[in-house]
Amino acid sequence: MSVRVTGLKPSAPVPWWIRPIALLAVGLARLLGRAKPAVLRPVLELVRCGAEPAGEADVSRALDAVLEVSVRCGGEWCLQRALACALTCRMTGTWPEWCTGVRLQPFEAHAWVAVDGKPVGENPHTMPHFRTVWSVPPLVERTGRS
Template sequence: MSTPIPLPPAARLSLVDRAVGLTAVGAARLIALTPPVVLMRLLRLLRTGARPATYREAARAREIVTSVSIMCAGEGCVQRSIATVVISRLRGSWPIWRSGVRHDPFRAHAWVEAEGHPVEEPETTTGYTPILSV
């Protein structure tokens, strides 16, 4: 699943944020390799007890992810979105994780939403129909 996204500039991170980001990206890589039914179970389990994330919290988590991983900063939308929810959860909140499709032309994409809006995603993300959501 991928939608071309211009690479954002890497943020300057503290050692703690860098370590958290690298850990979340590694965990997300493993989670992304699982079948969809397992992925959904894992994300639902992680979400348990979390409060809804604010847009700002989710955007900061995404910024950390894209600063430590060139794959996540580019076209690795599944890994990026999973790593973003992992970091958010470590901080007590949960943005909505979504995966969806667009039909003309066919594309698939994964992203996170907070406060009813896709977090730091291109405007075209609103054209995707969500298929999976946690």
């Protein structure tokens, strides 16, 4: 992934209890980020099982926690940042839409997390130029109600 982003900082104070979770997620994300897409996608699809769909507040809190505990994730490491954010959400019971995509002019690859198709914590001016290549959305359980 090659989007040029530097110096992202948390947008809100981070609760103390989520910091160790985010730190573990950052470590796992670093390992997962080295995996080939053919391995990464099934792993993420397995990890999301049993999680509720994340809301924007859940994803923002997870992203802030990741940025609080990792300088690396605040820089150009969008893949690790997006993976860590998704894993932090999962360890707190939710799952965002994890996305990866590209823009063509100029060519850049990027990874991000979204809620209902809307990227969270991303530059609103550049994101419309990106096209999702693949994503791992939350599983939505259907209720038996009519």
